[in-house]
Amino acid sequence: MEGTFGVRKGAWSEEEDILLKQCIQKHGEGKWHLVPVSAGLNRCRKSCRLRWLNYLKPNIKRGNFAADEVDLMLRLHKLLGNRWSLIAGRLPGRTANDVKNYWNTHLLKKGSSHITKLKEKPQDMVKVNVIKPQPWTFSKNLTWLSGKPAIVGSFQKKEDIRDISQTPMQSESRINWWESLSNCGELDERATCTQCGRLNEVPKEIFWAEEMAPEAKVVGDTLDEDVLNYWGDLSLDMDLWEVLNAE
DNA sequence: AATCATTCCAACCGCAAGACG
């Protein structure tokens, strides 16, 4: 399994995986042109990058796609076409390769009923009123009832609550925004969407909804990670919005 | 049990875009 210049090709061995993992844990992602040498791998940089992104990277979700993942995939594909990386960006733990493979094997070839239904819709139905995503924050009167979900507040548009002068896409604002939240002591609960009941879904609702009025629940312990996840979701929605807005 | 067909997914390839000198 050697290609030109003696570079190894084909399936990765366990030893190669370990070497690649160790290299990236030590030096971090990026600089792929340096990875084969520093990892001691007889592989091309593209092969290393692909192996990491599609298989070795932490938090990659294996196994079958859940029904809600498929549903979201179908909706996003309807909007974005074969832009697998953008679609995968909205499916936590799934890679662009996963999404593409799933689409080609499960949905495209088999003529999924979902696809059929979507194709039956007139084109003008597809063009939803996409509202530009905005950072949202919590109202000040939140109360958390221990152990049980309680509707105690709602998400409100940022300008109603706190002055956040920078937009999400301005580079430095991501950290500043997050730091300001974590320091203010007001944001100490996690939020789920009242419609789907899942964590971190509010940004998605912002993206999909034609009306911007998602009520929110407060349901859990303090998790800084949740706010960061929210922020990650929001920036992805901004990416999608920009793509759609450009077309 | 053997053979052939199909499915599925990891990996490869070529291209485009961005960074940089």
Place this chain on the structure above:
DNA sequence: TCGTCTTGCGGTTGGAATGAT
């Protein structure tokens, strides 16, 4: 402005696994 290098993306392929006969 141009050329080179690197990265990231989508399309495609190869082969292992599974199912059918």
